[in-house]
Amino acid sequence: GAGVSQSPSNKVTEKGKDVELRCDPISGHTALYWYRQSLGQGLEFLIYFQGNSAPDKSGLPSDRFSAERTGGSVSTLTIQRTQQEDSAVYLCASTFVGTGLQPQHFGDGTRLSIL
Amino acid sequence: GQQVMQIPQYQHVQEGEDFTTYCNSSTTLSNIQWYKQRPGGHPVFLIQLVKSGEVKKQKRLTFQFGEAKKNSSLHITATQTTDVGTYFCAGPFSGGYQKVTFGTGTKLQVIP
Incomplete structure (x- = not known):
């Protein structure tokens, strides 16, 4: 697709469960x-990838939060033993790495609700 | 650490009034970006300023970068209901790579 894709768009889970959020960046964007x-609230930075x-x-x-990126493309953010304070929208962005600072292109986010 | 503050935090204006949000950095910025996030949406890149004292316009939006490159402003002339959203400035993080520090944001509400 043309933009950053995130899935699921919504996730409701019980406290203590693990969740996995996925981000598929724009093709050719090496930074995620x-x-x-x-x-x-504002945007709280979690993690940055350059390639993998x-x-x-x-x-x-x-340490309940971890992320990985494979093949320089798709990234997954994993939250283990979720807590109610983890409830938020998780946004992924990607950029083309070139001369100077580049615009960040955001996905629609995953709205995570912990019951 | 690096901080990017925006004022005001919230602003309600009558449709047709002007609006300005200010962005202040604790450190000198090589450049600055502005994003808009509509309610329920994701941030969308608006513009990037690079030069000291630079002024750029996008229709009713005027962006300015301070002479000392530590502050910036976004001014909207004659607001419309479509301007509703949160406006974030963002500056490069002093880490030598493509990370930005987002400002605290200004939430604009336009009353029809």
């Missing part, structure tokens, strides 16, 4: 980002 946005490596994981809130 995960953000978290709580209701009415993650040079910056500084935003991951705890």
Whole structure:
């Protein structure tokens, strides 16, 4: 597709369950980002990928959060033993890496609700 | 660490009034980006400013980068209901790669 694709669009799960969120970036975009946005709040940086490596994981809130990227394309964000405070919209963005800062292209996000 | 603050946090305006949001960085920025997020939507890139004192216009939107490259503003002339949303500025993170630090955002509500 032409844009960043995220799935599922909505996820409701019980506290303590594991969840996996998927991001399919724009073809050719080597940089990929995960953000978290709580209701009415700003964008909280989670992790950044360049290709398959993650040079910056500084935003991951705890060791329950992990992410991987394979083939320089699709990325998955996994949250283990979910807690109610994990409820938020998880946004993925990708960019083309070129000269200077490039625009970030966002997906529609996954709305995660922990019961 | 690097901080990018925006004021105001919220703004309600009557349709037809002007609106301005200000973005202030704790560090000098090489460039700055602006994004708009409609309610229920995702952030969408609007523009990037690079030069000190640069001014760019997109129809009713005017973007300005400060002379010291530590602040920026977005001004909307004669707001319309389609302008409703949250406006974020974003500056490059001082890490040497394509990471940005997003501002705290300004939520604009336009009253018809």
